[in-house]
Amino acid sequence: MKITIQSNMLMLSLILVIFSVSSAFAQTTDDIKTVPYKSIGPRVESTIENTVIVTLRRISQARSDIHRKEFAKARHELNEAVWLIESIRDNLSTSVAKNLIRVARNHLEYENPQQVLKDFPSIYDSLNKASIYLPTDKAKKHLDRAKEYLTKNKKLDADRELDLANKALIVIEVEQPLLKSQQFVTKAQQYLAAKKTEKADEALKIAERYTMDLFSRENSALYQAKQNIWLAFSNYSTARHAEAKMYLEKARSNLSKVAAEGNAKAREEAEKLLTEVSELEKKLTDEGKVAESAFKAAWEKGKALAERSAAYVSAGLSEAETTLGSESNLIEARLHTAYAETYQVTTQEPDKSARELDTAYSYVQKAAESSLAGPSDRKKIHDIGKLLLNLKASQGKDDSATQERFNTVNEKLNELIQKM
Incomplete structure (x- = not known):
């Protein structure tokens, strides 16, 4: 019973850590009432950090057991880690x-x-x-x-x-590191069963990295920027303009940090979004109103940037790498496809959408030319290129067929990124 209660508390805590407002934007009691997020009590908040760490602890303990040649204990720890990871996914807010x-x-x-x-x-x-x-x-x-x-x-x-x-409803920046962590824990289990202990330890070392990435993600400036833009949008849509402005200020601060500390590629996109958020903030201050589509567009771009960051981590790459392999080309193609969808569907700016589709297409072409892409993958990449050209040809349309094409492109890109 004690184990069950503790496990339930862990799962509840992790739901909150993934989707609730982080301690970086804690509010006063009166202010919390204006925010469409569940408040977090001090006791629950103190448990949040421990929650993800439990999975990390299980993995690190399994590595210790392997080095001590206590393989039965290692298998037990890995079974617990797999259960925790699956429970995390099963208990997301979606x-x-x-x-x-x-x-x-x-x-x-x-x-x-x-x-x-x-x-x-x-x-x-x-x-x-x-x-x-x-x-x-x-x-x-x-x-x-x-x-x-x-x-x-x-x-x-x-x-x-x-x-x-x-x-x-898939939250890529959360579920991707979860999936990667689980994949490497499962690999370690298979290596242990085959008595390949060194390979098991190597797999668990990688699983530790992905688990730690999940732990640190919500404290990253980019993740917080995305959350604050969403809070600004949520409050603005319910006529809480003062609160919306406050969260825009927070998002601007987050993005300024990314722009100052990130690598060149992360900096470039963060600076663009920072300019957009600053303009939203100024317009809200000067005119008292902003088109809701502008808020939504800023959030969608923040989401796309957070997903790009997660994809680079999951691929074991750095956004600062100058030699682009297939993975990074596909990751960049997905980012610009997301931007194109925002301009076409959310803000109805077909010219900007066309430019983003051109950029996405150029990255897809580079991915197809990579030596890492086999014949089957190359065919899939060419199919994505055709879909991007079809989307450009249908500029100005916001219908179900256009939306379905964007969905198909994103789905195919996600599959290839996961595979490669």
């Missing part, structure tokens, strides 16, 4: 919606469409609750389309939209 979507997709296999539609109110409700922590509008659009297809008895189309809704 997990309820994702699980309910999975239920609806299962029901599609054997229930009639009218029966499956009964699953949708719970999914919508879970998305509304998750929207406290992150935007769920894209997932809701796919859910709306799935609902429409079901009313027309088109189960295959509905299933595709439900799958896209699920993918829209």
Whole structure:
């Protein structure tokens, strides 16, 4: 019972550490009431750091056991680490919606469409609750389309939209290091079973790095900037303009830090976003109002930058590397595809979208020419290039077909980045 209670506390804490406001922007009691985030009490906050460290401790203990040749103990520690990592993923704030979507997709296999539609109110409700922590509008659009297809008895189309809704809820900058950590822990388990202890230790050393990355991520200036932009957007959309301005100031401070301390590539993009956030702040001060699409666009760019940073860490690369391999070209292509989607869908600026698509296409071409790309991967990369050209040809359109093309490009890029 004691273990169960402690485990539940750990999971609760990690949910909070991933999605709640970090201690860097702690508020007074009155101020907290204006923020659409759950407050964190001192006792829970003191547990947060320990939560991720438990997984790290299990991994490091397994390494110690391996060096002591106590392999049974090492296997036990790794089993616990795998359980913790899986529990982290299962307890993210998006997990309820994702699980309910999975239920609806299962029901599609054997229930009639009218029966499956009964699953949708719970999914919508879970998305509304998750929207406290992150935007769920894209997932809701796919859910709306799935609902429409079901009313027309088109189960295959509905299933595709439900799958896209699920993918829209993936938090890449959190789930990517989780996945990498789990992959290397699993490799270590396999090496241990094969009595290849040195390789097991090497795999666990890498798993430690990814786990520590997850631990430190929310304290990074870039992650905090993204969170503060979202808080500014959330408060502005509910007419709390003073609070929105306060969070824009915080985001500006975060981005200034990234621009001052980051490498050349990180600095360049951070400076661009810093300029945007500063303009939003000035406009809000001078005119008292800003288009909500401008807030959303800034958040989307912050999210794209955070995802790029996570992808470089997961690929074992540095953003400062000057020799671009396939992985970094694909990572950069994904960043500029995200920017293009923002300009086309969110702010309706087709000229800017076209420029970003051109940049994304150039990175895709470089990736295809890399010696690291095999024939199968090269074909996939060329397919992505064709999709990017199709998107450029459909400039000015904000319809379901355009959105689906962006979804497809992002999905294919994600798959290749994970693989390579």
